Amino acid sequence: MSVAFSEENLKEFNRLLTRYPDREAVILPSLHLVQQQFGNVSNEGIEYVAGLLGLSAARIEGVATFYTMYNRKAVGKYHVQICRNIACSLLGAEHLIDHVSGKLGVKPGQTTADGRFTLAKVECLGACGTAPVMMVNDDYYENLTAAKIDSILDGLK
Ligand code: FES
Numbered sequence: 001m002s003v004a005f006s007e008e009n010l011k012e013f014n015r016l017l018t019r020y021p022d023r024e025a026v027i028l029p030s031l032h033l034v035q036q037q038f039g040n041v042s043n044e045g046i047e048y049v050a051g052l053l054g055l056s057a058a059r060i061e062g063v064a065t066f067y068t069m070y071n072r073k074a075v076g077k078y079h080v081q082i083c084r085n086i087a088c089s090l091l092g093a094e095h096l097i098d099h100v101s102g103k104l105g106v107k108p109g110q111t112t113a114d115g116r117f118t119l120a121k122v123e124c125l126g127a128c129g130t131a132p133v134m135m136v137n138d139d140y141y142e143n144l145t146a147a148k149i150d151s152i153l154d155g156l157k
Pocket residue numbers: 083084085086087088089123124125126127128131132133
């Protein structure tokens with residue numbers, strides 16, 4: 001797949017260049033644009049951003065792999081990320097992950113055969129006060145129960 005920003009994203013990228021003090025600071029928002037447009041940050045996406053910023057691909061890759069919000073592999077239409085960190089764990093996150101795993105028929109890290117759902121166990125999503133928490137794409141869902149998750153996921157089908 002050849003990777004290039006859409007006209008709109010290229011415009012946004014150029015705006016970012018004027019907004020941040022240096023090119024290093026533009027790495028994160030640029031990767032965000034890549035993920036938004038292509039669904040994940042592939043090696044091609046990394047090379048593309050490296051070329052645009054005039055930085056090494058290794059530098060960009062280091063950033064992309066450090067932050068878990070960037071999907072290095074293709075994910076399903078709905079990326080279901082369930083927090084498994086302390087606050088969520090204490091309130092049953094493992095049970096919820098097992099529940100979703102059984103419901104979708106995939107293990108964490110896998111995508112359903114129809115390409116609709118990817119399940120992931122992730123570290124703290126920063127909403128510990130309303131644990132247990134999951135994100136589906138960019139949306140947060142809090143104070144979860146198995147029944148709540150069922151109704152959220154069923155509503156996405
Ligand atoms: S521990 Fe789950 S959101 Fe922080």
